[in-house]
Amino acid sequence: MSKTSKKILIIDDDPSSSALLKEIVRMQWDAATAQSGKRGIEMAYSEQPDLILLDVMMADIDGYEVCRQLKENPRTRQIPVIYVTGQEDPEGEIKGLAAGADDYVKKPFSPAIVVARIRNHLDLKSYRNLVENMVQLDAQTGVPNHDRFAHTLGREWRRASLLKHSLAMLLVDIDNFSAFNQEHGHRAGNDCLSLVASCIEATLRRPSDVVARWGSDKFACLLPDTDQESALAVAAQIQAAVSAIQVPIMRSETAGTITVSLGVAAVVPNEGGDPSELERRAFKAVAQAGRAQASSE
Numbered sequence: 001m002s003k004t005s006k007k008i009l010i011i012d013d014d015p016s017s018s019a020l021l022k023e024i025v026r027m028q029w030d031a032a033t034a035q036s037g038k039r040g041i042e043m044a045y046s047e048q049p050d051l052i053l054l055d056v057m058m059a060d061i062d063g064y065e066v067c068r069q070l071k072e073n074p075r076t077r078q079i080p081v082i083y084v085t086g087q088e089d090p091e092g093e094i095k096g097l098a099a100g101a102d103d104y105v106k107k108p109f110s111p112a113i114v115v116a117r118i119r120n121h122l123d124l125k126s127y128r129n130l131v132e133n134m135v136q137l138d139a140q141t142g143v144p145n146h147d148r149f150a151h152t153l154g155r156e157w158r159r160a161s162l163l164k165h166s167l168a169m170l171l172v173d174i175d176n177f178s179a180f181n182q183e184h185g186h187r188a189g190n191d192c193l194s195l196v197a198s199c200i201e202a203t204l205r206r207p208s209d210v211v212a213r214w215g216s217d218k219f220a221c222l223l224p225d226t227d228q229e230s231a232l233a234v235a236a237q238i239q240a241a242v243s244a245i246q247v248p249i250m251r252s253e254t255a256g257t258i259t260v261s262l263g264v265a266a267v268v269p270n271e272g273g274d275p276s277e278l279e280r281r282a283f284k285a286v287a288q289a290g291r292a293q294a295s296s297e
Helices: 015-025 037-047 063-072 090-098 111-135 146-163 177-184 186-203 228-244 276-296
Strands: 007-011 030-034 051-055 081-085 103-106 167-174 210-213 218-224 248-250 255-257 260-267
Touching: 007 015, 007 037, 015 030, 015 051, 015 111, 030 037, 037 051, 037 063, 051 063, 051 111, 063 081, 063 090, 081 111, 103 111, 146 167, 146 210, 146 218, 146 276, 167 186, 167 228, 167 276, 177 186, 186 210, 186 218, 186 228, 218 228, 228 260, 260 276
Parallel strands: 007 030, 007 051, 051 081, 081 103
Antiparallel strands: 167 218, 167 260, 210 218, 248 255
Protein backbone atom coordinates (compact mmCIF):
# COMPACT_ATOMS: atom_id res chain seq x y z
CA MET A 1 0.00 0.00 0.00
CA SER A 2 1.42 3.40 -0.96
CA LYS A 3 2.13 6.05 1.66
CA THR A 4 0.34 9.33 1.97
CA SER A 5 2.04 12.62 2.89
CA LYS A 6 0.52 12.61 6.40
CA LYS A 7 2.92 12.70 9.33
CA ILE A 8 2.28 10.89 12.61
CA LEU A 9 4.22 11.91 15.73
CA ILE A 10 4.79 9.15 18.31
CA ILE A 11 5.52 10.40 21.84
CA ASP A 12 6.58 7.43 23.96
CA ASP A 13 9.56 6.97 26.29
CA ASP A 14 9.40 3.15 26.03
CA PRO A 15 11.86 2.28 23.20
CA SER A 16 10.23 -1.06 22.34
CA SER A 17 6.69 0.37 22.24
CA SER A 18 7.87 3.39 20.24
CA ALA A 19 9.70 1.19 17.72
CA LEU A 20 6.68 -1.07 17.23
CA LEU A 21 4.33 1.88 16.72
CA LYS A 22 6.76 3.39 14.24
CA GLU A 23 6.84 0.20 12.19
CA ILE A 24 3.03 0.08 12.13
CA VAL A 25 2.71 3.73 11.16
CA ARG A 26 5.41 3.64 8.47
CA MET A 27 3.37 1.17 6.42
CA GLN A 28 1.07 4.02 5.36
CA TRP A 29 2.31 7.34 6.75
CA ASP A 30 5.49 9.22 7.63
CA ALA A 31 6.50 8.72 11.25
CA ALA A 32 8.50 10.79 13.72
CA THR A 33 9.29 9.84 17.32
CA ALA A 34 9.96 11.68 20.56
CA GLN A 35 11.37 9.87 23.58
CA SER A 36 9.94 12.22 26.24
CA GLY A 37 6.91 14.39 26.85
CA LYS A 38 8.93 17.61 26.73
CA ARG A 39 10.58 16.67 23.43
CA GLY A 40 7.19 15.61 22.04
CA ILE A 41 5.71 19.05 22.77
CA GLU A 42 8.67 20.74 21.06
CA MET A 43 8.33 18.52 17.99
CA ALA A 44 4.57 19.05 17.81
CA TYR A 45 5.11 22.82 17.76
CA SER A 46 7.90 22.71 15.16
CA GLU A 47 6.77 19.88 12.86
CA GLN A 48 2.98 20.29 13.00
CA PRO A 49 2.13 16.59 12.58
CA ASP A 50 -1.27 15.49 11.31
CA LEU A 51 -1.87 13.21 14.31
CA ILE A 52 -0.14 12.31 17.59
CA LEU A 53 0.13 8.90 19.27
CA LEU A 54 0.81 9.70 22.92
CA ASP A 55 1.89 7.39 25.73
CA VAL A 56 0.13 8.13 29.02
CA MET A 57 2.84 7.08 31.50
CA MET A 58 6.17 8.83 30.88
CA ALA A 59 9.00 9.73 33.22
CA ASP A 60 9.27 13.49 32.70
CA ILE A 61 5.74 14.70 31.86
CA ASP A 62 2.78 12.34 31.74
CA GLY A 63 0.55 12.15 28.69
CA TYR A 64 -2.29 14.06 30.36
CA GLU A 65 -0.12 17.13 30.85
CA VAL A 66 1.38 16.85 27.35
CA CYS A 67 -2.11 16.71 25.85
CA ARG A 68 -3.30 19.63 27.98
CA GLN A 69 -0.42 21.83 26.78
CA LEU A 70 -0.96 20.85 23.15
CA LYS A 71 -4.69 21.61 23.30
CA GLU A 72 -4.10 24.99 24.97
CA ASN A 73 -1.77 26.16 22.18
CA PRO A 74 -3.53 27.48 19.03
CA ARG A 75 -0.75 26.01 16.86
CA THR A 76 -1.45 22.43 17.98
CA ARG A 77 -5.04 22.58 19.26
CA GLN A 78 -6.54 20.96 16.16
CA ILE A 79 -4.10 18.02 15.97
CA PRO A 80 -5.87 14.75 16.92
CA VAL A 81 -4.31 12.98 19.91
CA ILE A 82 -4.70 9.24 20.48
CA TYR A 83 -3.52 7.93 23.83
CA VAL A 84 -1.58 4.67 23.89
CA THR A 85 -1.86 3.09 27.32
CA GLY A 86 -1.74 -0.18 29.22
CA GLN A 87 -4.02 1.14 31.94
CA GLU A 88 -7.51 -0.29 32.36
CA ASP A 89 -8.69 2.42 34.79
CA PRO A 90 -11.93 4.08 33.54
CA GLU A 91 -11.11 7.16 35.61
CA GLY A 92 -7.83 7.50 33.74
CA GLU A 93 -9.68 7.35 30.42
CA ILE A 94 -12.09 10.05 31.59
CA LYS A 95 -9.15 12.18 32.73
CA GLY A 96 -7.47 11.79 29.34
CA LEU A 97 -10.57 12.72 27.39
CA ALA A 98 -11.06 15.73 29.65
CA ALA A 99 -7.51 16.83 28.81
CA GLY A 100 -8.47 16.86 25.13
CA ALA A 101 -7.57 13.42 23.80
CA ASP A 102 -9.58 12.18 20.82
CA ASP A 103 -9.28 8.43 21.35
CA TYR A 104 -7.52 5.55 23.13
CA VAL A 105 -5.54 2.52 21.99
CA LYS A 106 -4.92 -0.11 24.67
CA LYS A 107 -1.66 -2.04 25.09
CA PRO A 108 -0.90 -4.65 23.94
CA PHE A 109 -2.26 -3.16 20.74
CA SER A 110 -3.34 -4.73 17.48
CA PRO A 111 -1.67 -3.18 14.42
CA ALA A 112 -4.99 -3.31 12.54
CA ILE A 113 -6.74 -1.35 15.31
CA VAL A 114 -3.96 1.24 15.48
CA VAL A 115 -4.15 1.79 11.71
CA ALA A 116 -7.96 1.97 11.76
CA ARG A 117 -8.01 4.52 14.60
CA ILE A 118 -5.38 6.68 12.88
CA ARG A 119 -7.21 6.56 9.55
CA ASN A 120 -10.55 7.44 11.13
CA HIS A 121 -9.18 10.50 12.91
CA LEU A 122 -7.23 11.69 9.88
CA ASP A 123 -10.45 11.47 7.84
CA LEU A 124 -12.35 13.41 10.53
CA LYS A 125 -9.65 16.07 10.60
CA SER A 126 -9.77 16.44 6.80
CA TYR A 127 -13.55 16.82 6.94
CA ARG A 128 -13.35 19.43 9.72
CA ASN A 129 -10.72 21.36 7.77
CA LEU A 130 -12.92 21.31 4.67
CA VAL A 131 -15.94 22.60 6.59
CA GLU A 132 -13.90 25.31 8.34
CA ASN A 133 -12.42 26.46 5.04
CA MET A 134 -15.88 26.66 3.47
CA VAL A 135 -17.21 28.67 6.41
CA GLN A 136 -14.28 31.07 6.14
CA LEU A 137 -14.71 31.77 2.43
CA ASP A 138 -16.76 34.57 0.93
CA ALA A 139 -19.67 32.90 -0.86
CA GLN A 140 -19.72 35.38 -3.73
CA THR A 141 -16.06 35.63 -4.70
CA GLY A 142 -14.52 32.45 -3.26
CA VAL A 143 -11.72 34.34 -1.49
CA PRO A 144 -11.33 34.28 2.32
CA ASN A 145 -13.85 36.34 4.26
CA HIS A 146 -13.23 39.03 6.87
CA ASP A 147 -13.12 36.56 9.79
CA ARG A 148 -10.46 34.44 8.15
CA PHE A 149 -8.47 37.54 7.26
CA ALA A 150 -8.57 38.69 10.89
CA HIS A 151 -7.27 35.28 12.02
CA THR A 152 -4.46 35.38 9.44
CA LEU A 153 -3.57 38.95 10.37
CA GLY A 154 -3.20 37.97 14.02
CA ARG A 155 -0.96 35.04 13.15
CA GLU A 156 1.25 37.03 10.75
CA TRP A 157 1.42 39.94 13.22
CA ARG A 158 2.83 37.62 15.89
CA ARG A 159 5.29 36.14 13.42
CA ALA A 160 6.46 39.56 12.19
CA SER A 161 6.87 40.87 15.75
CA LEU A 162 9.01 37.85 16.64
CA LEU A 163 11.21 38.12 13.54
CA LYS A 164 11.21 41.96 13.45
CA HIS A 165 9.99 41.87 9.83
CA SER A 166 7.75 44.36 8.09
CA LEU A 167 4.10 43.42 7.51
CA ALA A 168 2.02 45.24 4.90
CA MET A 169 -1.71 45.53 4.31
CA LEU A 170 -3.56 46.88 1.29
CA LEU A 171 -7.21 47.89 1.19
CA VAL A 172 -8.71 47.81 -2.29
CA ASP A 173 -11.90 49.87 -2.72
CA ILE A 174 -13.91 49.61 -5.94
CA ASP A 175 -14.66 53.16 -7.02
CA ASN A 176 -18.35 54.11 -7.41
CA PHE A 177 -19.50 50.56 -6.83
CA SER A 178 -22.91 51.64 -5.53
CA ALA A 179 -23.53 53.53 -8.76
CA PHE A 180 -22.41 50.47 -10.74
CA ASN A 181 -24.98 48.32 -8.91
CA GLN A 182 -27.75 50.83 -9.51
CA GLU A 183 -27.01 51.17 -13.22
CA HIS A 184 -26.20 47.56 -14.08
CA GLY A 185 -28.02 45.52 -11.42
CA HIS A 186 -26.83 43.33 -8.58
CA ARG A 187 -26.06 40.36 -10.80
CA ALA A 188 -23.59 42.44 -12.78
CA GLY A 189 -22.28 43.82 -9.49
CA ASN A 190 -21.61 40.30 -8.21
CA ASP A 191 -19.84 39.44 -11.46
CA CYS A 192 -17.74 42.57 -11.07
CA LEU A 193 -16.74 41.60 -7.52
CA SER A 194 -15.67 38.15 -8.69
CA LEU A 195 -13.63 39.62 -11.53
CA VAL A 196 -11.84 42.06 -9.24
CA ALA A 197 -11.14 39.33 -6.68
CA SER A 198 -9.68 37.08 -9.39
CA CYS A 199 -7.62 39.96 -10.70
CA ILE A 200 -6.13 40.66 -7.27
CA GLU A 201 -5.42 36.96 -6.68
CA ALA A 202 -3.58 36.74 -9.99
CA THR A 203 -1.47 39.78 -9.08
CA LEU A 204 -0.36 38.42 -5.70
CA ARG A 205 2.33 35.97 -6.69
CA ARG A 206 3.72 34.67 -3.37
CA PRO A 207 2.01 31.79 -1.54
CA SER A 208 2.17 33.78 1.70
CA ASP A 209 0.20 36.74 0.26
CA VAL A 210 -3.51 36.75 1.10
CA VAL A 211 -6.54 38.50 -0.40
CA ALA A 212 -9.89 38.56 1.40
CA ARG A 213 -13.31 40.13 1.03
CA TRP A 214 -13.31 43.05 3.45
CA GLY A 215 -16.75 44.52 2.90
CA SER A 216 -19.39 45.12 0.27
CA ASP A 217 -17.01 46.85 -2.14
CA LYS A 218 -13.61 46.33 -0.51
CA PHE A 219 -10.88 43.71 -0.51
CA ALA A 220 -7.92 43.44 1.86
CA CYS A 221 -4.49 42.06 1.03
CA LEU A 222 -1.92 40.93 3.58
CA LEU A 223 1.71 40.88 2.47
CA PRO A 224 4.17 39.33 4.95
CA ASP A 225 7.83 40.40 4.85
CA THR A 226 6.92 43.47 2.79
CA ASP A 227 7.88 47.10 3.44
CA GLN A 228 5.99 50.24 2.41
CA GLU A 229 7.83 50.72 -0.88
CA SER A 230 7.30 47.14 -2.02
CA ALA A 231 3.65 47.26 -0.94
CA LEU A 232 3.12 50.44 -2.99
CA ALA A 233 4.55 48.61 -6.01
CA VAL A 234 2.06 45.76 -5.53
CA ALA A 235 -0.75 48.29 -5.16
CA ALA A 236 0.20 49.90 -8.49
CA GLN A 237 0.16 46.46 -10.15
CA ILE A 238 -3.33 45.74 -8.77
CA GLN A 239 -4.63 49.10 -10.00
CA ALA A 240 -3.22 48.49 -13.46
CA ALA A 241 -4.55 44.93 -13.60
CA VAL A 242 -8.10 45.96 -12.60
CA SER A 243 -8.12 48.77 -15.16
CA ALA A 244 -6.95 46.32 -17.82
CA ILE A 245 -9.97 44.03 -17.44
CA GLN A 246 -12.13 46.88 -18.79
CA VAL A 247 -15.37 46.33 -16.83
CA PRO A 248 -17.64 49.03 -18.30
CA ILE A 249 -19.63 51.48 -16.21
CA MET A 250 -22.14 53.87 -17.76
CA ARG A 251 -23.02 57.19 -16.16
CA SER A 252 -25.39 59.91 -17.20
CA GLU A 253 -22.52 62.23 -18.12
CA THR A 254 -19.80 59.86 -19.26
CA ALA A 255 -18.78 56.25 -19.83
CA GLY A 256 -15.77 54.51 -18.36
CA THR A 257 -14.49 51.36 -16.73
CA ILE A 258 -14.25 50.14 -13.17
CA THR A 259 -11.25 51.44 -11.23
CA VAL A 260 -10.02 50.89 -7.68
CA SER A 261 -8.52 53.08 -4.98
CA LEU A 262 -5.91 51.53 -2.70
CA GLY A 263 -4.70 52.26 0.79
CA VAL A 264 -1.26 50.97 1.76
CA ALA A 265 0.19 50.54 5.25
CA ALA A 266 3.31 48.72 6.44
CA VAL A 267 4.77 48.36 9.93
CA VAL A 268 7.31 46.34 11.87
CA PRO A 269 5.04 45.16 14.71
CA ASN A 270 6.02 45.62 18.33
CA GLU A 271 5.77 42.51 20.45
CA GLY A 272 2.47 42.65 22.31
CA GLY A 273 1.12 45.30 19.94
CA ASP A 274 -2.35 45.35 18.42
CA PRO A 275 -2.76 44.18 14.79
CA SER A 276 -5.81 46.45 14.46
CA GLU A 277 -3.31 49.32 14.21
CA LEU A 278 -2.31 48.08 10.75
CA GLU A 279 -5.98 47.90 9.75
CA ARG A 280 -6.58 51.47 10.94
CA ARG A 281 -3.63 52.77 8.94
CA ALA A 282 -4.75 50.96 5.79
CA PHE A 283 -8.34 52.18 6.21
CA LYS A 284 -7.16 55.78 6.65
CA ALA A 285 -4.97 55.46 3.56
CA VAL A 286 -7.77 54.08 1.36
CA ALA A 287 -10.14 56.81 2.54
CA GLN A 288 -7.60 59.43 1.48
CA ALA A 289 -7.12 57.67 -1.89
CA GLY A 290 -10.90 57.56 -2.41
CA ARG A 291 -11.25 61.29 -1.74
CA ALA A 292 -8.43 62.00 -4.17
CA GLN A 293 -10.14 59.82 -6.81
CA ALA A 294 -13.48 61.59 -6.31
CA SER A 295 -11.94 65.06 -6.60
CA SER A 296 -10.25 64.13 -9.88
CA GLU A 297 -13.51 63.09 -11.56
